[in-house]
Amino acid sequence: MDNNDTGVWLSKQVDELSKKQKAYENRAFLTAMKKVVGEQNERMDLLKGEVDGRLWNHEQW
Amino acid sequence: MQGAKLLDVTWHHVEELQEIDVDKExxxxxxxDRIIFQFPLYWYAAPAGLKNWEDKVLTRNFVYGDDNDNLGDKEFGIVVSTGMPLKDFRRGGRENITIxxxxxxxxxxxxxxKMKIMPAFTISQFQYLDDQKQMQLLIDYQRYLTQKYPDTLTNRQEWFEREFxxxxxxxxxxxxxxxxxxxNTFIQQKEDLEQLKSTISLIKQGEDE
Incomplete structure (x- = not known):
């Protein structure tokens, strides 16, 4: 599993920003955006894993 | 819900109309671009007000007659709310019928x-949802109104980028x-994902050769 430092940093920034919001809708927007950042990170891990897996395809050794 | 306040969204309450002006409707x-029927579920259907509006406004000629595809380029969505838990609406469930x-x-x-049909957006037992879930629902609803369909990660990212x-x-x-x-970091992440996807498709092409 690759450690996506940028993604983790981004998630933290969005989370901190959401906690500073007084308006409900802004808080909701940033909370939902944090979830999408989480999805980005998860997809990034999966795709990087797939690249590794395909590059090490034993059938092509 | 506050989604109706979004720019580019026209909120039109058909039950409030004193008189239905068919041409205007x-x-x-x-x-x-996208037409959404929104209503609370009354006895497995929309309340009578919507049916009344449909019967008057959606005339045969307007919908499909005379080779008119007046609505053919549009997307069609449904937002439906219910006081029952969603799990009841399935075959074998308490209601034994699906949404x-x-x-x-x-x-x-x-x-x-000839409209393009979107999956229904269901709001179930709103008052029982905790704060986090209500917040998520509000934004999901706003996305349902204005985000490009289908609801893929690519389209979600684009929506958040624009709205942010x-x-x-x-x-x-x-x-x-x-x-x-x-x-910018969010956009960079999006582009990195696209890059990874194109790397994979290149490797896949190589595997076929």
Whole structure:
């Protein structure tokens, strides 16, 4: 599993920003955006894993 | 819900109309890119007000007659709320009927009009949802109204990118530089994902050769 430092940093920034919001809708927007950042990170891990897996395809050794 | 306040969204309450001006209603429909019926579920259907409006406004000629595809380029969505838990609406469940089965008549009209059908957006037992879930629902609802369909990660990212750009001036406790850094990092992540996807498709091509 690759450690996506940028993604983790981004998630933290969005989370901190959401906690500073007084308006409900802004808080909701940033909370939902944090979830999408989480999805980005998860997809990034999966795709990087797939690249590794395909590059090490034993059938092509 | 506050989604109706979004720019580019026209909120039109058909039950409030004193008199239905068919021509005016049809023109309003033609102006839209996405038409959404929103209602609380009453006995497995929309309340009578919507049916009354449908019967008057959706005339045969307007919907499909005379080779008119007045609505053919549009998307059709349904937002339906219910006081029952969602798990009841399935075969074998307490209601023994699915939301999709109940929505069939509206979709049949949309099919006839050659509209593109979106999955229904269901709001179930809103008052029982905790704060986090209500917040998520609000934004999911706003996305349902204005995000490009289908709801893929790519389209979600594009929606958040656009909305963040529009909204960050109203954020508390931050400055533009900080928001721009967040936005640019978010975009960078999106582009990195695209890059990875194209790398994989290149490798796949190589595997076929």
């Amino acid at each position: 049809q023109k309003l429909l033609m102006k839209a 999709d089965q109940m929505m069939a008549p509206y979709r049949a009209i949309a099919d006839r009009a 750009t529009d909204r960050f001036k109203n954020f508390d406790g931050t400055n533009c530089t900080e928001c721009e850094t967040i936005l």
